[in-house]
Amino acid sequence: MTPTVVCFHHAGGSAAAYRDWGSEHDLRIHAVCLPGRDGRRNEPSPTSMDSLVEQLDDELGELLATEHVLFGHSMGGTIAYELALRRMRRNARLPLAMIVVASNPPHLQPAGLPLDEMTDLEIARSLTELGGIPPILLERPEWLGPLMRPVKDDLRLCRSARVVGDAELAPLPVSLHVIGGSRDRLVPPERLATWRLHAGRDFSLSILDGAGHFLVTENRSEVTALVAAVVDRTRVGVL
Template sequence: MTERPTLVCFHHAGGTASVFRTWKQEADFPVHAVQLPGRESRVGEPRHTSLPALVDSLLRELEDVLAGPHVLFGHSMGALVAHALTRRRLALGLREPLALLVAAYVAPHEEPVRLALERMTDLELATTLCDIDGLHPQFLERPEWLGPLLAVVKDDLRVCASHHHGPTAPLPVPVHAFGGTDDPLVAPAKLVSWEAHTTAEFGLTWVPGGHFMVTARGSTLREDVFALTRRFAGAPVG
């Protein structure tokens, strides 16, 4: 009997583990939604602003979860985190994931779209997020809410900015990338180039919609990720 894998999910910049609540409810295998410090149940903990430091903490926090068969999924910033964690674990001789599934983020050697955080006002940043469906427009009417909310977003974006976007050796792990057909942040060519980061199987799926395909109404992303998790675990897909 095939041991069920754990699907380990990493959220986007400014996000929380709760975006995967329905994933945990609907899956027929364990789903572990990673909650980064400084939000929801971990709101009192200091947030990370460095990708290497974040990966160091995840090595310890997820040691037991990743000891068994698992698939890693990351959306946007989460894709960068999942890839960096995979590289670090392989360098340490630790168990590799059955597959790395990434959504809405450029390949690690590509430069992403960057926001000039230090020159943007909170209102400008909030407006930008609203334009890509990353923030509900109601927040623009309540500027007093923006400070604490955007502080999380800014620190997460600093995590992304701390990554050196240079060449890296490909992983001996299957990689499957998901892209939004109307994503303004990730050019198709920069998503396709994830293929250079694996010596194993590479796959690519386009999902109708924009950047926030995890929470978009009618998105097929969850079902697609579930099907791939079952397949890479050697379980029946349908």
């Protein structure tokens, strides 16, 4: 049976980022829609990583009881890790593998933005430099309020995640695969390499030359090929 790749998006993103992934490499994709956006926009946005993961564990329970791979980009990697950690602690079924892309390791303080001191335009400029939003939006500051609201909500959600201390390290007994970009200034390769501390089984690190923080969209074909390779290995029982 082909495992389902359960995908979590980056801060300010949406499940739509993975809409067409299923047509590539014969992947079975479940893109998670978080509260407060898309079809769930009338629900309050989550403010606590712990409470969000508890909610997702319940909502996705039926799916996670089947063979699956967890995938997360940036904030999504934090969600995937916290979800797997919660399920490990309560002896629930774990993923066959976990893939995190451009995501800050849980034992390191994230290099976040000082949101409370920045205007929407300043936040937008920072995201433009990282490749997260098109520069043309900076020319229309009146559009930024609604666009920045989910971004700020998600960045605050990321700040709520607890940094794991050395004495609390609990490697996940799953295959862990990390993907990053050589030009990612937010989560550079040397930081990504320390995810190895959280791998209880196989670990791999793939750095895409010339890629930045938003490689899930900018380097989509390369990322999906790496995801497909992980899924194929689970099919034949290598992982």
